[in-house]
Each structure stands twice: as C-alpha cells, then as structure tokens.
Amino acid sequence: MSTIRISEDLKNLLYSLPEIDVESLLESYRKPMRQSIRVNTLKAKEEDIVSMLREKGVELEKIPWTRYGYWVVNNVNVASMLEHVLGLVYIQGAISMAPVEVLSPKPGELVLDLCAAPGSKTTQIAQILQGEGVIVANDVNAKRIRALSSNVQRCGIINCIITQADGRKFPLWAKSFFDKVLVDAPCTSLGIVSKDWGAAKNWSFRASERLSKLQLSLAISGFDCLKASGTMVYATCTLSPQENEWVIEHLIMSRPNARLESIKLEGLKMNKGLLEWQHKKFNPEVERCVRVYPYEHEAEGFFIVKITKEGEGS
Amino acid sequence: MKRTILLSSSKSSAFQTMLERQYGTKDFSDKILIQVGEDKIRLTTNDTVKVAEKMRGVQSLGLYVAKVKGQDVVLSIEGSQLLCNNIKKNRIELTEEQARLWMVGAPIQFERLIAAKYVVAFYKNICLGCGRVSADGKVYPQVPKWRRIQQE
Ligand SMILES: C[S@@+](CC[C@H](N)C(=O)[O-])C[C@H]1O[C@@H](n2cnc3c(N)ncnc32)[C@H](O)[C@@H]1O
Numbered sequence: 001m002s003t004i005r006i007s008e009d010l011k012n013l014l015y016s017l018p019e020i021d022v023e024s025l026l027e028s029y030r031k032p033m034r035q036s037i038r039v040n041t042l043k044a045k046e047e048d049i050v051s052m053l054r055e056k057g058v059e060l061e062k063i064p065w066t067r068y069g070y071w072v073v074n075n076v077n078v079a080s081m082l083e084h085v086l087g088l089v090y091i092q093g094a095i096s097m098a099p100v101e102v103l104s105p106k107p108g109e110l111v112l113d114l115c116a117a118p119g120s121k122t123t124q125i126a127q128i129l130q131g132e133g134v135i136v137a138n139d140v141n142a143k144r145i146r147a148l149s150s151n152v153q154r155c156g157i158i159n160c161i162i163t164q165a166d167g168r169k170f171p172l173w174a175k176s177f178f179d180k181v182l183v184d185a186p187c188t189s190l191g192i193v194s195k196d197w198g199a200a201k202n203w204s205f206r207a208s209e210r211l212s213k214l215q216l217s218l219a220i221s222g223f224d225c226l227k228a229s230g231t232m233v234y235a236t237c238t239l240s241p242q243e244n245e246w247v248i249e250h251l252i253m254s255r256p257n258a259r260l261e262s263i264k265l266e267g268l269k270m271n272k273g274l275l276e277w278q279h280k281k282f283n284p285e286v287e288r289c290v291r292v293y294p295y296e297h298e299a300e301g302f303f304i305v306k307i308t309k310e311g312e313g314s
Numbered sequence: 315m316k317r318t319i320l321l322s323s324s325k326s327s328a329f330q331t332m333l334e335r336q337y338g339t340k341d342f343s344d345k346i347l348i349q350v351g352e353d354k355i356r357l358t359t360n361d362t363v364k365v366a367e368k369m370r371g372v373q374s375l376g377l378y379v380a381k382v383k384g385q386d387v388v389l390s391i392e393g394s395q396l397l398c399n400n401i402k403k404n405r406i407e408l409t410e411e412q413a414r415l416w417m418v419g420a421p422i423q424f425e426r427l428i429a430a431k432y433v434v435a436f437y438k439n440i441c442l443g444c445g446r447v448s449a450d451g452k453v454y455p456q457v458p459k460w461r462r463i464q465q466e
Contacts, residue, residue: 043395044440052438082410085417085463086391086440110365134365149374150460156392158345158377159362165371173370 004029004193010203013240016278019271020239024295029193029200034298035072036063036094040087042127042156049088056081064267066097068127087154092120093192095268095292095300099184099235100124102263102306107132109179114167114222117144119151121184126157136178138163138170168217171224181232183222185215185247191237191294191301208240215243219251223258226309231261235304239291241277244303248273248289249282251307260288261306269296273305315373320363321347321355329355329380332387337434338402348376355380357396386432388456394434394441401441404430406453413437416445419462421452428453 004026006014014022037060039049046068050060058076063069071094072078083089100121105111107130116122116137125135137152137160139145145164152160167183188208189199219234226232234251236243252258263270273289275282289305321329326347330340346363348356358376366375379393394401412422416435428447435442435455445453 080463082413082417082437082463085461086442088440131359134359134362136365136369138371145373153378153390153392154461156377156395158357159359161362161366161369161375162373163369163371164373173368177368 004197005201007201007203009205010190010200013203013205017239017241018274018276020293021295025293028295028298029197031194031298033093033194033294033300035078036092036097036299037070037072037078037089038066038068038092038097038124038127039070039089040123040127040155041068042131043086043088049083052083053089063094063097065265066094066101069094069097085154087156090120090123090151090155092124093300094297095191095302096120096237097124098265098268098292098302099182099233099304100128101265102304103180103182103231103233105129105133105180109133110177111135111180111182112170112174112178112222112225113137113182113184114170114218114225115139115184115186116148116162117141118147121182122148122160123151123155123157125182126152126155126160129159131159133159135160136163136174137161138165138167140164140166168214168221170221174225176225176227178225179227179230181222181226181230183218183232183234185218185234185236185243187211187215187236187238187243188240189237190239194294205242208242212242212247215247216250219247220254223251223255223307223309228309228311230309232307232309233304234307235302237300237302239293239301239303241274244291245274245277245282245286245289248286248305252283252285257310259308259310260285261308262288263290263304263306268292318348318350318375321349325349329382329387332382332385333397336387336430336432337389337397337404339397339400341400342379342396346376350374353382354378355382357393388432388444388446389434391441391443391457391461394443398439398441401434404433406433406435406445408435408437408442410437413442414463416442416455417457417461417463418465419455419457419459421448421454423452425451427451
C-alpha cells in the first residue's frame with residue numbers, strides 16, 4: 001500500500017488534538033471513502049428512484065441521519081449511470097449531508113448558501129424546499145460557479161438564484177434578510193484527505209491561520225444576513241480548531257446575540273467541540289459544536305455548529 | 315448575466331401556443347417564464363424574481379426549460395421533464411441502450427418515418443429532452459456537451 005505523506009505541522013496538529021485516534025485517522029486517509037448518494041425527489045418519487053437503481057444492481061442502504069441519503073454498498077460507478085446524468089441521483093458524501101439536516105430549511109423560507117459551489121448542499125436545500133421559498137446560492141469563484149449552475153440545472157431547481165460575490169460583502173445588500181444561512185466555508189480539508197492527499201502533505205499552521213480570518217469574516221457576514229430568530233449553520237470539512245472552535249469563539253464574541261444550539265442527528269457519531277487547545281480555553285458554549293472524524297463512518301470528517309440569532313437587529 | 319426579461323403576456327402566450335402545437339401541452343402551471351438573451355426561456359417563481367431584484371452579482375435564476383428556434387420550441391431535459399406526463403405529440407420511446415446513446419449525444423436511427431422537426435424522447439417514464447429529426451430518419455439529441463455521458 002502506498003504511504004501518505006504528512007507535513008510536520010500536520011503531525012504536530014494531530015498529536016495536539018486531545019481525543020483523536022491518530023492511527024485510525026491515518027488509516028482512513030489511505031482508503032477511499034464509502035460511496036453515498038442522495039436521491040432527488042424534485043425529479044421523481046424516492047421509492048421509484050430507489051427501485052430503478054436496485055433493478056440495475058445497485059445495493060443501497062439508508063443513511064440514518066439524513067433524508068434521501070443512501071450508502072452504495074457494492075462497487076458500482078453511479079457517476080456513469082443514466083439516473084445520475086438525468087439528475088435523479090446526486091453523488092454526495094454521507095457526512096456532507098449532515099449540515100443541511102442541522103439547518104433544517106422549511107418550504108417557503110428564504111435561504112442563503114454563502115459558499116455554495118459546486119452545489120451539493122444547495123441542491124439538497126432546494127430538494128427540501130420543494131420549490132417553495134427561495135435559495136440564493138453564492139460563490140466567489142467563477143469556475144466553480146459553472147459547476148454549481150450545472151448541478152442546479154441537472155437537479156431541476158426552479159427557485160434558485162446564483163450569485164457571484166465575495167461573501168464578506170453580502171450584508172451590504174442582504175442584512176437581516178434570510179430565515180436560514182449556510183456557511184460551508186473554504187478550509188484546509190483535513191476531513192477529505194483520502195480524496196486529495198495533497199491536503200495532508202502541504203498542510204501548515206500558517207495557511208490554516210490565514211484561512212481562519214476569512215472564515216470568521218464569512219461567518220460574521222452570514223450571521224448579519226440572518227433575520228432575528230433565524231438559524232445559521234457554519235461547517236467545515238477540516239479538523240483544525242483554528243478554523244473551527246476559534247472561529248465560533250470569535251463570532252460569539254463579536255455578535256453577542258448569537259446562540260449556539262445543541263445538535264441531534266440519528267445514528268451519527270458526534271464528538272463535542274473542544275474546550276481547550278494549545279493552552280487556550282474556549283467559551284464553554286463551544287462544546288455544542290460537533291466534530292465528526294473520517295474513521296467513524298468511513299466518510300468525511302466535518303465540523304458543524306448551529307447558531308441562532310436572538311432578538312432584534314444584527 | 316445575459317439580458318433577462320419577464321416574458322410579456324403576449325410573448326408568453328405565443329410561446330405556449332408553439333408548445334401546444336408541437337407537443338400537445340402548453341402548461342408550465344403557475345410559474346413565471348423569463349427570457350434570457352435572444353432565444354432561451356427559463357422558468358422560475360414570483361418570489362425568486364422578487365428576491366433576485368435585491369441581490370447583487372446575479373448570474374442566473376430559475377431553470378433553463380427551452381430554446382426558441384424560429385417557429386420551434388426545443389425543450390431542455392428539465393423542461394421536458396416538467397411537462398412530461400402532459401406531452402401528447404411528437405414523442406419517441408427509447409430503450410435503455412438508446413437512452414444511453416442519446417445521453418452520449420449520438421444520433422438514433424428509427425425505422426418508421428417521423429413527421430416532425432423536433433421530438434421528445436422518453437425512457438421509461440423519464441423525459442430526455444428534444445431531438446432534431448433529420449431527413450434520413452435519424453434523431454439528433456439536443457443534449458448540451460456538459461451534460462453528456464463521457465464514452466469509456
Ligand atoms: C467547502 S467549499 C463549498 C462546498 C459547497 N457548499 C458544496 O456543498 O458543494 C467552499 C467554497 O467557498 C468558496 N469561497 C471562498 N472564498 C469565498 C468568499 N470570500 N466568498 C464566497 N465564497 C467563497 C470557494 O470558492 C468554494 O467553492
């Protein structure tokens with residue numbers, strides 16, 4: 001088996017995380033993740049899509065923490081199937097489906113997906129909205145927006161607006177406007193190393209720290225776009241506390257009306273947010289964040305936090 | 315973003331008349347039709363249009379459902395899927411193998427003569443958009459390049 005290269009900084013990070021099982025993590029980095037899909041009920045009934053796939057020999061097993069999500073148990077290439085190109089199924093990581101379940105959008109709501117490309121979560125939100133309400137899917141990167149547009153089209157979504165803007169500027173025109181906001185922030189991707197070994201080889205504290213400043217600005221911007229009583233989910237697919245707990249600690253410091261909510265998802269192994277890292281203590285509320293490690297479900301690693309906006313104003 | 319305008323009621327009803335003539339249905343229900351550029355039609359909701367007016371950097375809204383080519387309407391895959399059960403005219407049925415070929419972008423040869431310029435392809439109960447019928451009896455799927463299955 002080929003060996004994965006890990007930067008010195010990453011080694012130091014992993015051994016600084018109190019609860020993580022480093023051996024299992026490195027083992028999971030070497031293996032491909034389990035394949036999973038979401039069946040798209042905007043195109044056909046769930047049971048019809050599932051039986052079409054089963055007829056073609058795809059073995060499916062329901063993922064307990066998300067509606068419409070299935071593990072693909074056997075070795076089939078769903079990407080090249082007709083059902084995929086026609087938009088009846090969307091290939092999406094099993095843990096990547098969790099943030100939208102936590103956000104729990106409802107038909108009729110106004111939803112902002114601030115960092116949306118290539119659209120896995122946008123299309124999942126749209127599916128739950130069932131054509132009622134509006135989703136604004138924003139990204140800063142033109143090339144990635146092309147992939148987002150293709151996925152929104154393939155999934156048959158009529159109530160989506162795709163915008164290209166720096167997410168940090170959004171409150172200039174959309175302050176206190178949305179019922180729900182998702183900030184699925186750009187990150188150092190330590191939860192998906194098995195898809196890209198480069199993330200482990202090149203990982204550095206400096207890059208993570210630089211990114212955390214952008215993440216904090218995006219989180220604050222997303223929060224300011226929420227209506228009073230609205231809900232925001234901040235998520236990353238990385239393990240570094242600098243990009244996770246640190247960001248949330250600073251968000252609640254700068255926005256005293258931000259409340260962290262506890263998260264319940266059936267069947268998903270979740271670890272609490274860290275209260276201390278590298279001699280720094282975080283606000284005890286940060287424990288409500290959840291961490292999912294890649295070896296726990298042979299899937300991605302994620303950090304997810306649910307935040308509500310209390311009272312009036314931003 | 316390309317120039318986008320709400321279809322005026324006269325243009326909208328002209329579009330629906332063309333749909334009715336070609337496919338035996340005119341109904342995109344209570345949704346809003348918008349025109350993008352010269353010839354593309356997208357479908358969206360009233361609320362989406364209202365919210366888009368407030369946003370900046372808008373690249374697109376709604377779903378691309380059709381292209382108007384002269385006197386003909388060419389439905390996109392999603393456009394045909396929305397109308398699917400109501401399409402009464404100019405339908406062709408594909409086998410699984412033909413449906414795969416269709417999504418590769420390859421022309422499909424038919425034995426019988428098809429007396430239409432454009433037809434909608436069906437595979438089981440799923441619509442696969444329009445194909446252009448040529449004089450030699452082949453139907454050329456109008457599947458955009460980005461949407462095609464890559465051949466192994
Ligand atoms: C983790 S990815 C999002 C994945 C996406 N939510 C999905 O589920 O398919 C992060 C995205 O943030 C975008 N991004 C980076 N900086 C940004 C900014 N300043 N404003 C908005 N988006 C940004 C990146 O282009 C990238 O597409």
